[in-house]
Amino acid sequence: MTDQRVLILGGQGRVGRSVAQDLVANTQAKITVTGRKLKSEATVKQQELPQVEFLALDLADREGLKRAIASHNLVIHCAGPFLHRDATVLKTCIEEGVNYLDVSDNRAFTRKALAYRDAATGAGVTAIVNSGIFPGISNSMVRHDVEQLDEAEQIHLSYVVAGSGGAGVTVMRTTFLGLQEPFEAWIDDQWQLVKPYSDRESVKFPEPYGKAGVYWFDMPEAFTLVDSFPVATVITKFGSIPDFYNHLTWIAAHIFPPSWLKNPGGIEFLAHVSHRMTGVSDRFSGIGVAIRSEVTGQKDGKSTRVCSTLVHENTAVAAGAGTGSLAELMLINKLNKPGVWPVEQVLPTELFQQTAQSRGIKLNVNVNELSPG
Incomplete structure (x- = not known):
């Protein structure tokens, strides 16, 4: 119109x-x-x-x-x-x-x-x-997967982004801001505190990414999906490619003094340094994104897993x-x-x-x- x-x-x-x-x-x-x-x-x-x-x-x-x-x-x-x-x-x-x-x-x-x-x-x-893409498209992928089952029991969402993802420094700020505090995750029918960028897991994504490391990360889906679907567990994990960015982020979350991540100047420093680094690595890593939604539950009286995946060459465009x-x-x-x-x-x-x-x-x-x- x-x-x-x-x-x-x-x-x-x-x-x-x-x-x-x-x-x-x-x-x-x-x-x-x-x-x-x-x-x-x-x-x-x-x-x-x-x-x-x-x-x-x-x-x-x-x-x-x-x-x-x-x-x-x-x-x-x-x-x-x-x-x-x-x-x-x-x-x-x-x-x-x-x-x-x-x-x-x-x-x-x-x-x-x-x-x-x-x-x-x-x-x-x-x-x-x-x-957007995650959250956004990822939420719709979960809804699709839940609807394939008679009863959903667990949702496991994993995201991996190559380099900067084609996004700007604001997204870098958001990543480091997300490391500031433990957050509540719905695990086994109860809210439990989880530390950001902990519990690394190797998840298989579609090509060109293959197996990649992902970590607990606080996303709105971690609680909106609990409200949307009667499941016992919702897991939201995020990782970067190349893998050394994961290790740098883990260090920021677990080794840096907490005051660094709560200081606006510290966040700005980390965001701009990361953005400059990805400006170099984007040339060989690309700027794409992969999402993997895995929902387990019951279908026709049998334990069933529904897994949907999506890959896009440019995270910002997605x-x-x-x-x-x-x-x-x-x-x-x-x-x-x-x-x-x-x-x-x-x-x-x-x-x-x-x-x-x-x-x-x-x-x-x-x-x-x-x-x-």
Whole structure:
């Protein structure tokens, strides 16, 4: 629909630009990307497209933010890291009756957003949090796998990213911020504290990655999937390629003094050093992503494992496709469920498969009966 207008907050970052590119390719919506000032050559090039324009906007300018939101049909919040964000954007969208989507990847922020479910429902606003690749597409993979079983018992999600993943320094900040504190994981029907980047596990991903090391990592899925599906255990693990990045991250999580990770200057130092390092290693590692969703449970009275995998050559582009898919469906009113929702609670598997296929994203699925014992 040509009269639809989409506002992308943080649209000059790598993920924000990827979302804009996906919308240009798959919709006719008019797109406004924001930033404090026009600074990205990629954004300048996007502006050469008749669909895209730039708006200088500081999120601290509440009146400016309110005016920008009110003049659009959909707001996509890409201005992370979300650990430092409150739910002001979502609250303003609810007040203005504008649908909302974000690429948040932080547990605390997600809880703040979900607290507005009743307000969004009352305002008729559909709001979806944690879109992108992981979380986002990963949530839909789990929903697909759960639906193949009569009863799901355990969810095991693993992610591996090559080098920088094509993302910017903000994603590096998010990784190190995620190492600050132990987090709660749902294990054997109870919440248990887990230390970030612990319990290394070797997981087999599709080619070109093969076996790769993954570690406990705090993701919103660690608690939204517990709310979505009646399972006993939810495991979320993350790793990097080349493997030496895993060892460096492990050292940061376990050897560095905790004060380093709680100091904004320390986080900035680690993020920028890592970004420079991946700028070199990306040349041989690539910037792709692989996801492995494994759900075990019961099917026809037998213990069964459903495993789906996905590989994409560019992590940032995949994140843009995950968010862009949801935006497309919201714009054409195929995704209309007032309230605030994680992806797996609002996106039907059929629509997930349709939009993924239209973007060349293919899910590989294996279903196996498990031997007794």
